[in-house]
Amino acid sequence: MNTPELSAITHVRSSFGHRFYSEGGCDGHLDGASCERCMTCGAVYELRRRPDDPGGGDYTAGNGDDPAQCSGDTRMCHGEEPCQADDGRPCNGGTGPCPHETHACNCLLCTG
Ligand SMILES: [Zn+2]
Ligand SMILES: [Zn+2]
Ligand SMILES: [Zn+2]
Numbered sequence: 001m002n003t004p005e006l007s008a009i010t011h012v013r014s015s016f017g018h019r020f021y022s023e024g025g026c027d028g029h030l031d032g033a034s035c036e037r038c039m040t041c042g043a044v045y046e047l048r049r050r051p052d053d054p055g056g057g058d059y060t061a062g063n064g065d066d067p068a069q070c071s072g073d074t075r076m077c078h079g080e081e082p083c084q085a086d087d088g089r090p091c092n093g094g095t096g097p098c099p100h101e102t103h104a105c106n107c108l109l110c111t112g
Contacts, residue, residue, distance in 0.1 A: 007054050007055060008055070009032070009047060009049060009055060009056065009057035010055040010056075011055060011056055011057070012047070012056070012057050012058060012059060013056075013058050014059070014066075015059060016059060016066065016067045016068070016069050016070060017069050017070035017072070018038035018040065018041065018043060018045070018059070018067065018070040019038055019039040019040050019070075020036040020037065020038055020039075020045070020047070020059070021036060021037060021039055022034055022036050022047075031048075031049060032049040033046055033047060033048045033049055033057075034046070034047050035047070035108060036059070038070060040070055040071075040072055040073075040074055041070050041071050041072065041073055041074065041076045041105075042074070042076055042077075042078055043067070043068075043070070043076070043078060043105055043107035043109070043110075044078065044107050044108045044109050045059045045060060045061060045067045045107055045108060046059070046060050046061075046062075046108060047059055047060075048060050061106040061107065061108070061111065062106065062107075062108050062111035062112070063106065063111060065106060067106065067107065068104060068105055068106050068107070071103060071105075073100070073103075075091075075100050076100055076103055076105070077100050077101045078105065078107055078109035078110050079109035079110055079112065081101075081109075082094075082101070083098050083100045083101050085098070085100050
C-alpha cells in the first residue's frame with residue numbers, strides 16, 4: 001500500500017529568523033505538514049502546507065499563531081528540558097528557573 005506522494009514544500013512566507021531543518025521529531029503528517037527544528041535555538045514548529053498553494057507552506061506554532069522570532073541563543077531550553085548552559089549543568093545551580101528556561105517561546109515543545 002502506497003501513501004500518495006505529496007509535492008514538496010518549496011517556499012515559505014517567512015522562517016522568522018530560524019534556521020529550520022526537517023528533524024523535529026516527526027516523520028511528517030498525513031496532510032503533508034511536518035515538524036522542523038531550528039538549528040540555532042532548538043525551537044520546533046510545524047511546517048503546514050498552505051491549502052491554496054501546493055508548493056507553499058507556513059511555519060506555525062502549536063496554537064496556530066506565527067512562530068516567535070528566533071532568539072539566536074543556542075542554549076535555550078524547550079519544554080521540560082533543564083538548562084545545560086553551564087557545561088551541561090543549570091547556569092544558576094538549579095536554584096530556580098533561569099533565563100534559558102523562562103524565555104517567551106511558543107514552539108511546539110514549549111506549548112506542548
Ligand atoms: Zn531559532
Ligand atoms: Zn540557564
Ligand atoms: Zn520553545
